[in-house]
Amino acid sequence: MLETLDLGIKMKKKDYKDKIESLEPELGKLQRYFRDKGIPMMLIFEGLGGSGKGRLVNNLLLCWDPRGYSFHYVKIPEEQRERYPMLYRYGTRTPSRGNISVFGRCWYREIIDRGVEKDFDDPLFRNGLNMARNLERQLADDGTLIIKFFLHIDRDEQKKRLKEREKDPASAWSVTDYDWHQNKNYDSYVETLEKIFQETDSEYAPWVIVEGTDWRFATYKILSTVQGAMKDRSSSTGQSRYSRSSLPENGDMVTSVLDELDLSKDLGKDDYKDELEKYQEKLHFLELEVFHRGIPVVALFEGIDAAGKGGAIKRLAQSLYPRNYEVVPVGSPGVWEKEHHYLWRFWMELPSRGKIKIFDRSWYGRVLVERVENFASPEEWKRAYREINELEEHLVRFGTVIVKFWLQIDKKEQLDRFMARKEDPAKEWKLTDEDWRNREKWDAYMDAAREMLLRTSTINAPWTVVEGNSKYYARIKVIRTVCEAIEKALK
Amino acid sequence: MLETLDLGIKMKKKDYKDKIESLEPELGKLQRYFRDKGIPMMLIFEGLGGSGKGRLVNNLLLCWDPRGYSFHYVKIPEEQRERYPMLYRYGTRTPSRGNISVFGRCWYREIIDRGVEKDFDDPLFRNGLNMARNLERQLADDGTLIIKFFLHIDRDEQKKRLKEREKDPASAWSVTDYDWHQNKNYDSYVETLEKIFQETDSEYAPWVIVEGTDWRFATYKILSTVQGAMKDRSSSTGQSRYSRSSLPENGDMVTSVLDELDLSKDLGKDDYKDELEKYQEKLHFLELEVFHRGIPVVALFEGIDAAGKGGAIKRLAQSLYPRNYEVVPVGSPGVWEKEHHYLWRFWMELPSRGKIKIFDRSWYGRVLVERVENFASPEEWKRAYREINELEEHLVRFGTVIVKFWLQIDKKEQLDRFMARKEDPAKEWKLTDEDWRNREKWDAYMDAAREMLLRTSTINAPWTVVEGNSKYYARIKVIRTVCEAIEKALK
Numbered sequence: 013m014l015e016t017l018d019l020g021i022k023m024k025k026k027d028y029k030d031k032i033e034s035l036e037p038e039l040g041k042l043q044r045y046f047r048d049k050g051i052p053m054m055l056i057f058e059g060l061g062g063s064g065k066g067r068l069v070n071n072l073l074l075c076w077d078p079r080g081y082s083f084h085y086v087k088i089p090e091e092q093r094e095r096y097p098m099l100y101r102y103g104t105r106t107p108s109r110g111n112i113s114v115f116g117r118c119w120y121r122e123i124i125d126r127g128v129e130k131d132f133d134d135p136l137f138r139n140g141l142n143m144a145r146n147l148e149r150q151l152a153d154d155g156t157l158i159i160k161f162f163l164h165i166d167r168d169e170q171k172k173r174l175k176e177r178e179k180d181p182a183s184a185w186s187v188t189d190y191d192w193h194q195n196k197n198y199d200s201y202v203e204t205l206e207k208i209f210q211e212t213d214s215e216y217a218p219w220v221i222v223e224g225t226d227w228r229f230a231t232y233k234i235l236s237t238v239q240g241a242m243k244d245r246s247s248s249t250g251q252s253r254y255s256r257s258s259l260p261e262n263g264d265m266v267t268s269v270l271d272e273l274d275l276s277k278d279l280g281k282d283d284y285k286d287e288l289e290k291y292q293e294k295l296h297f298l299e300l301e302v303f304h305r306g307i308p309v310v311a312l313f314e315g316i317d318a319a320g321k322g323g324a325i326k327r328l329a330q331s332l333y334p335r336n337y338e339v340v341p342v343g344s345p346g347v348w349e350k351e352h353h354y355l356w357r358f359w360m361e362l363p364s365r366g367k368i369k370i371f372d373r374s375w376y377g378r379v380l381v382e383r384v385e386n387f388a389s390p391e392e393w394k395r396a397y398r399e400i401n402e403l404e405e406h407l408v409r410f411g412t413v414i415v416k417f418w419l420q421i422d423k424k425e426q427l428d429r430f431m432a433r434k435e436d437p438a439k440e441w442k443l444t445d446e447d448w449r450n451r452e453k454w455d456a457y458m459d460a461a462r463e464m465l466l467r468t469s470t471i472n473a474p475w476t477v478v479e480g481n482s483k484y485y486a487r488i489k490v491i492r493t494v495c496e497a498i499e500k501a502l503k
Numbered sequence: 504m505l506e507t508l509d510l511g512i513k514m515k516k517k518d519y520k521d522k523i524e525s526l527e528p529e530l531g532k533l534q535r536y537f538r539d540k541g542i543p544m545m546l547i548f549e550g551l552g553g554s555g556k557g558r559l560v561n562n563l564l565l566c567w568d569p570r571g572y573s574f575h576y577v578k579i580p581e582e583q584r585e586r587y588p589m590l591y592r593y594g595t596r597t598p599s600r601g602n603i604s605v606f607g608r609c610w611y612r613e614i615i616d617r618g619v620e621k622d623f624d625d626p627l628f629r630n631g632l633n634m635a636r637n638l639e640r641q642l643a644d645d646g647t648l649i650i651k652f653f654l655h656i657d658r659d660e661q662k663k664r665l666k667e668r669e670k671d672p673a674s675a676w677s678v679t680d681y682d683w684h685q686n687k688n689y690d691s692y693v694e695t696l697e698k699i700f701q702e703t704d705s706e707y708a709p710w711v712i713v714e715g716t717d718w719r720f721a722t723y724k725i726l727s728t729v730q731g732a733m734k735d736r737s738s739s740t741g742q743s744r745y746s747r748s749s750l751p752e753n754g755d756m757v758t759s760v761l762d763e764l765d766l767s768k769d770l771g772k773d774d775y776k777d778e779l780e781k782y783q784e785k786l787h788f789l790e791l792e793v794f795h796r797g798i799p800v801v802a803l804f805e806g807i808d809a810a811g812k813g814g815a816i817k818r819l820a821q822s823l824y825p826r827n828y829e830v831v832p833v834g835s836p837g838v839w840e841k842e843h844h845y846l847w848r849f850w851m852e853l854p855s856r857g858k859i860k861i862f863d864r865s866w867y868g869r870v871l872v873e874r875v876e877n878f879a880s881p882e883e884w885k886r887a888y889r890e891i892n893e894l895e896e897h898l899v900r901f902g903t904v905i906v907k908f909w910l911q912i913d914k915k916e917q918l919d920r921f922m923a924r925k926e927d928p929a930k931e932w933k934l935t936d937e938d939w940r941n942r943e944k945w946d947a948y949m950d951a952a953r954e955m956l957l958r959t960s961t962i963n964a965p966w967t968v969v970e971g972n973s974k975y976y977a978r979i980k981v982i983r984t985v986c987e988a989i990e991k992a993l994k
Contacts, residue, residue: 297673334605339569438528
């Protein structure tokens, strides 16, 4: 792609002025149209050092109302990059509906660096490409318009520009070792870039290579490309989605582990107390190890109302230090969370190294409550199985231990617990009308749970179904499973 | 305070169990009451290494529904602390209405460290105390219940505990040099702590010293103190505010710079073009210096509708790199922003070192639109002058350059601009019904502006009033003023 560029291309001052004068208001108008229609847009800019990226991006930004865009230049020191999964630092900066996110530096910089340093089979290089592809497809499926620009100059031009900047005392400090490293290893960068373009160019998130020698031509190409893409989108009928990811078909839901549970499993009070003390002590020890060795842990809880999630979580949390764990209670999304991809609010909750995050409900809401209550369309929740598996794969590759619990009780037990809550003044507040309404949809929730367990049980992030009729039995099974999963990871 | 403690105090297992069993549900109930009434609560925990803070805080947290609290353990590496003002990393974590923020580590740790290392006249030590006092008073004025706990053990007990932990291979790594440094310099820590208690203990944010030798007693003291304070608050009538900061009286608004402006000031087109090019070039040079030397810059714009804020901001931004500047457009607060102190949304927009933040409207909205439209009560907006001065003082002490512009046009000019917008299809969207409504309140806005200029012009953060009838004149005055302010700081 880069080899065949005509880097000598130029634009006359007069032509430039005419073109830009008509593009500027047009871009402003399209921004207001996108806002009205709630269409998110994500623009990515990468380029070689000295390609003039800053000034070129500014020429684009100045066409727009600052209330509608945010600019992200994500510069994270090497040693801190490793503290959080990539999705944490990038997914959270993706645009909300009607807004524009412009990246002056993003995941591709990390991927490029890794590709140049290591070979193309390096896990971090591959994981980066994976994240890029998955994230971009997920956002495109969600209606986001994505364009990726690469600003290119040739080796001699780069050298010339860096030298000029070095000559001027006012800007000499701004030329970095990184810039010169690029120039000296120009071929290696070009090879890495070609590889990245090949693997991440797609119909819904295309790369546009911009000849960067002449700033007027480059500005014009950027502005007109964005304007063209926005215009195309604005004239396409309905909510156009570029990605056509293959939707999984509903498989035969003949049998499920849910239908074969032995809910009579029980545990006596004395045994419970002994076991609880034993496992809480063990978990506290494992918590310190996990912190010490920097392993992130996700323990997530789903289940029918009153299945005992809260009680199980409390017993887990009792043995932990608050600085090492956090309980993340997940309710229905807030107004601003709805303005984003549904996974957005979880990206910012992903645990850093050494941290234990306990999710009281989770991203699985998409294929449970949102499916049953029709908050998500069938297209959306069917797509979610794949999206969720991709999210968890991303975490596993980062070294995260994932434990997922489905707590199951039978209908009679649920009724008993509802009645007990109703009569206990200290617990009454826990029982809401919604609980009763959900109970009427018991079968629909079970169908959703069966399909979820089938489609999202993976080797590295398996589900544990917990027989919940006996609270004692369930709590011990939960804490034991968490301990075992961590022990396995520590080996 | 610390000298007279009875650190030998203990609690019997049986007594503990009885007390805690009644406190736990009581605290849960109070949490729900606070949520219903929208009362925010902030709890701070500091303590000596080995005082068992983690476990004690956990005993409190487990009484509560995780949906209603967040735990903050703010550990920021030394070299990064200096990148942002303290308010950025702490103010943003203060509780929203009805919620509880628990700090396991916060600003006091930074202050303590500084106090031990340096003398009590050290600027960072003093600025920290200043921030603590101002922030706590501002939050209390806004209705927040604040309690600060210090967990204390004596020197021998600390030594014993650290040694025990070191003996166990599972926890030996967790004993840090910092812990031993504390033990060896115990007296110095105690002296610093006494100084800090003395300077930051207040009726509305009291310090409670907890004897930490016996964990049962400590847990009981913490739980019962919180329960008592919450109960007091819940039974006090109305929205009880603990702080009684003296409200400034409306001064005599006899004369104001606003009434003596020469709005006929003008600049020809050719001069404008020359000057603009000159100052844009200069600003670009200064931008690089500011970035290089790590100076944060705030340029904020207020003014009557159509006074030309947008145009002036655009001319400033044209010469800058997007990675070094950001335009922060300030509209009416969003739903979740209203759940916090009104300054909260600005705390998270404070510029880091080397960054230029351009505010299109700002925190002054409190004393302008919110005053005129009665969105804030007189008590609230009168209090705001002091709060804003404190915010800006905090920034100046951090080394921030602050430039504040009030853009003024006369009523006729405003009408001309409104009509021009109405007739231009490319600008029509800029004119809203609100603009016409605001125009009717011209005099009220002028009164508010006069008082604002009077009360918030300080030596280090002065207002610049810009004669705006001529756009050319105004834009040059703005960019020149910004250049001069930065130049002054660079000297």
